[in-house]
Every structure is written in C-alpha cells, then in structure tokens.
Amino acid sequence: MNREGVLRAGVLVWLTTVWILLWGNISVANVLGGLAVGVLIMVLLPLPRVPVEGRIHLWSIAKLVGLCIVYAAQSSAQVAWLAVRPGPPPVTGVLRARLAIKSDLVLTLCIDVLNLIPGTMVLEVDQVKRMVYVHVLDVGTDKAVDQFYRTVRQLERLFIASFERDEEWKPSPWHVDNPVFDPSALKPTDRKDLP
Known part of the structure; x- marks a missing residue:
C-alpha cells in the first residue's frame, strides 16, 4: 500500500471511530x-491534495511551539489586565503585515497561530500579495504596534525555518506559481509597515 492509500485508510478509520463515538x-x-458513512464521505467529499513543499525541522517546530505558548501566556495576561484596569477602553486597530511565506499550507498555519494569540484576530488575507490584516486589541502606543510587528516577524521566521527553508523548498506539482508576489522583490518602501 502506498502512502496515499495509508492516508485514506487512516481517514476511514478516523471517520468510523467518530461515528461509533457519536452513537455511544x-x-x-x-x-x-x-465504515459505510466514512466511504460515502470520502467519495462525495474528497480531501484536496495538500502540497508539501519542504522538509519538516523538528527543532524549529519545538521552538515555534514554545514561542506560541509564551505569546499566548503573555497576551492572555495583557488582555486580562486591559479588561480589569481602570480607565478608558484600549485603542484598537487593524494592522497589516506582509508575510514572506511561500506555501498556502504554511500561510494557513501561521494565520491560525496569529488567531490563537489573545488580542489579535486575522480579518482578511490577501493570498496573492501575502498580506494579512489583523485586528489588534491594544495599539494605543508605538511600542504596542512595534511589539505586534515583532511578534509577526518572529512567527514568520520560525514558520519558514520549520517548513520552508530556501535550500530545501521545492514547489509541489500542485503549487500555483504566484507571479504577482515575490518576497525577495520587496523594496524597503514596500516594507514600511514591517519593522
């Protein structure tokens, strides 16, 4: 059995397990x-092929997970303080950031992590330009805005180190070339919103 067959069998086992758990x-x-419902779902609603375009680096992933835990803890404390502190509500805003991530899968993972950090919520993703628009809870000071951009840059670097190192990244057969966006073509003026 090839890799795709093993994956399909795993999905079928998972769907069957969920069905059994639902019935109790x-x-x-x-x-x-x-099994019948699982086969029906797999035939009528097939999963798209996921392009894997680089290697996975476990040490970088471990650092990424650790950093996400730290950011989530820090942000939770900050949001809790903003909720109970005396004074007016914090200044909120929508900030944009361009990400130099090539793969749609890794871009999705990065956006998911940004959404997990309390006080931030990705509102829009420009897939072609690799631009994300994020609602940030506290943008009342330049320091807070700079901290947001530092967080995004650090996450971006770790996602690239974990999944998209240049020397190992090769477009998959399903990768759609993006002629509009080339991260290396960014000029300093294009990156004015990126500290």
Whole structure:
C-alpha cells in the first residue's frame, strides 16, 4: 500500500471511530455503519491534495511551539489586565503585515497561530500579495504596534525555518506559481509597515 492509500485508510478509520463515538456504543452495526458513512464521505467529499513543499525541522517546530505558548501566556495576561484596569477602553486597530511565506499550507498555519494569540484576530488575507490584516486589541502606543510587528516577524521566521527553508523548498506539482508576489522583490518602501 502506498502512502496515499495509508492516508485514506487512516481517514476511514478516523471517520468510523467518530461515528461509533457519536452513537455511544460499539456494535457490529455501528462499525459497519461507520465504515459505510466514512466511504460515502470520502467519495462525495474528497480531501484536496495538500502540497508539501519542504522538509519538516523538528527543532524549529519545538521552538515555534514554545514561542506560541509564551505569546499566548503573555497576551492572555495583557488582555486580562486591559479588561480589569481602570480607565478608558484600549485603542484598537487593524494592522497589516506582509508575510514572506511561500506555501498556502504554511500561510494557513501561521494565520491560525496569529488567531490563537489573545488580542489579535486575522480579518482578511490577501493570498496573492501575502498580506494579512489583523485586528489588534491594544495599539494605543508605538511600542504596542512595534511589539505586534515583532511578534509577526518572529512567527514568520520560525514558520519558514520549520517548513520552508530556501535550500530545501521545492514547489509541489500542485503549487500555483504566484507571479504577482515575490518576497525577495520587496523594496524597503514596500516594507514600511514591517519593522
């Protein structure tokens, strides 16, 4: 069995398990029903091929996970303080940041992590230009804005180190070239919003 067959079998087992858990008991009928529903879902709603275009670097991923935990803890404390502190509500705003991430999959992962950080929410993604528009809870000072951009840059660097190192990255057969966006073509004036 090839890799794709193993993946499909794993998805079928997972769907069957979910079906059994939803019914609440293990029986032959539930297992057969789960297999039937799983096959039906896989035939009618097939998963798209996910382009894997680089190698995974475990040490960089470990650093990324650690950094995400630190950012989530720091941001949670900041949001909690903003909620209980005396005074007017914080100044909020939408900030944009351009990401030099090539793969749509890695871009999606990075956006998911940005959404996990309390006080931030990605509102829009310009996939062609690799620009994200993020609602940030506290942008009342230049220091807070700079901190947001530092966070984005650090996450971007770690995602690239984890999944898209230039020397190992090769477009997959399903990769769509983006003639509009070339991260190396950014001029300093284009990066004025990037500290």
